[in-house]
Amino acid sequence: MKRSKNYNESLKLIDKTKLYEAKEAMDLVVNTAKAKFDETVELHVRLGVDGRNADQQVRGVVVLPEGTGKTVRVLVIAKGDKAEEAKKAGADIVGDDDVVAKIMGGWLDFDVCITTPDMMGVIGRCARILGPKGLMPNPKSGTVTMDVTKAINDVKAGKVEYRLDKQNIVHVRIGKVSFGADRLYTNLTTVMDAIIKAKPAAAKGTYLKSTYVSTTMGPSIKVNYSEVK
Numbered sequence: 606m607k608r609s610k611n612y613n614e615s616l617k618l619i620d621k622t623k624l625y626e627a628k629e630a631m632d633l634v635v636n637t638a639k640a641k642f643d644e645t646v647e648l649h650v651r652l653g654v655d656g657r658n659a660d661q662q663v664r665g666v667v668v669l670p671e672g673t674g675k676t677v678r679v680l681v682i683a684k685g686d687k688a689e690e691a692k693k694a695g696a697d698i699v700g701d702d703d704v705v706a707k708i709m710g711g712w713l714d715f716d717v718c719i720t721t722p723d724m725m726g727v728i729g730r731c732a733r734i735l736g737p738k739g740l741m742p743n744p745k746s747g748t749v750t751m752d753v754t755k756a757i758n759d760v761k762a763g764k765v766e767y768r769l770d771k772q773n774i775v776h777v778r779i780g781k782v783s784f785g786a787d788r789l790y791t792n793l794t795t796v797m798d799a800i801i802k803a804k805p806a807a808a809k810g811t812y813l814k815s816t817y818v819s820t821t822m823g824p825s826i827k828v829n830y831s832e833v834k
Contacts, residue, residue, distance in 0.1 A: 619633060619637065619824055619826055621827075623827070624827055624828070624829040625826055625827060625828055625829060626828075626829050627790060627793060627794070627828055627829070627830075628786065628790055630818055630826045630827075630828045631786040631787075631789045631790045631793065631818070632786045633826050634646055634782070634786070634789065634818050634819070634820060634823070634826060635782055635785060635786050635789070637820070637823050637824065637826075638782040638820045638822075638823055639822070639823070640820070640821065640822045640823075642821075643674070643781045643782055643783045644781065644782045644820040644821040644822055644823065645674070645675075645778050645780075645781060645782075645820065645821050646778065646779050646780050646781065646782060646784075646789055646818060646819070646820055647776060647777065647778050647779065647818065647819055647820075647821075648775075648776070648777045648778075648779050648793060648796055648797075648816070648817075648818055649774055649775070649776050649816070649817045649818070649819070649825070650774065650775045650777075650797075650800055650813065650814075650815070650816050650817075650830075651772075651773060651774050651813075651814040651815045651816075652769065652773050652774070652775065652800075652808075652812060652813065652814060653773075653808060653809075653810050653811045653812050653813070653814050654769070654773055654805060654807075654808045654812070655773065656769040656770075656771070656773050658807065660805060660806070660807040661805045661807050661808055662768075662769060662805065663767070663768065663769050663775065663800065663803050663804070663805065664745060664746075664766070664767065664768040664769065664803070665745070665746075665766070665767055665768075665799055665800075665803050666745075666746050666747055666759075666764055666765065666766050666767070667764070667765060667767065667795060667796055667799040668759055668762055668763055668764045668765075668795075669763035669764075669765060669779065669780065669792045669795060669796070670763075670791050670792060670795055671763070671780055671784055671788040671789075671791050671792050672762065672763035672780070673763045673765060673778060673779075673780060673781075674780050674781035674783065674784060675716075675778075675781075677716045677717055677760055677761060678697045678698070678714065678715045678716045678717075679695075679696045679697050679698070679715065679716070679717050679719060679757055679760055679761065680696070680697065680698045680699075680700075680704065680715040680717070680718045680719070681696040681698070681699045681700075681718075681719045681720065681753055681757070682700065682701055682704060682705065682718065682719070682720040682721075682724045682727065682728050682742075683699065683701065683720065683721045683724060683753060684701050684721075684723075684724065687721050687751070687753055688700075688701070690753055690754055691719075691753045691754075691757065693754075694753060694754040694757040694758065695757055695758075695761060696719070696753075696757055697715065698714075698715060701724065701727065702727060705727055705728060705730060705731060708731045708734060708735070709730065709731060709734070711734075713734075713738065713740070715740070717740070717748065717760050718735065718740050718741070718742050718748060719742060719748045719749075719750070719753060719756045719757065719760070720742045720748070720749055721749070721750070721751055721753065722749055722750075722751065725742070725749060728741075728742060739766075746766045747759065747764070765777055765778060765796075767796065767799065767800060767803075775800060777796050779792040779793050779796055779818075780792050782820060793818070797816075797830065800813075801813070813830045815827065815830075816828040816829075816830040
């Protein structure tokens, strides 16, 4: 694969044989970001579990202390008092059947969808559209709730969801390059603590197989996860 000049320049700064301590890795992430835009920093953790088994699933949510650096457009599907509450709490779009009809027509101009339990039958019609996009509300992620104010505030404050993919890897954004190494480190440790606490009882052997961080356009950096405390 042909890489860009910036990518190759960044690669020269990284020792691929080295396991970097977390703080050093955050410094490298910032220093190797060469794009002309504010790149997103992502964490990738391979876990020693088998996600095909229900008792080895790893999924949860965590609020990043330093936020995500991203402006999140929040859609709330609710009626009556809960719809009014959502508007007052700062939801970007609030609706019910009308919004569901727009989604069925292909409209997806939002980042997070929150709904109340009584509206799950309505939003359920969009499951085949929202599910593959990771936008389907779910009680485990706190997006199906009667406390819409808290749900909106958490999302706006920097709540992110982590979950296994088919390769048993968790991918989570932990901020922007412009945050600097210290703020990124704070978010990194928060997410790693949550993933460690979420270890399934059925998981055997080494739980944290490998940990990497990378920017949108940059090479990956291997992190010594034992240093993330």
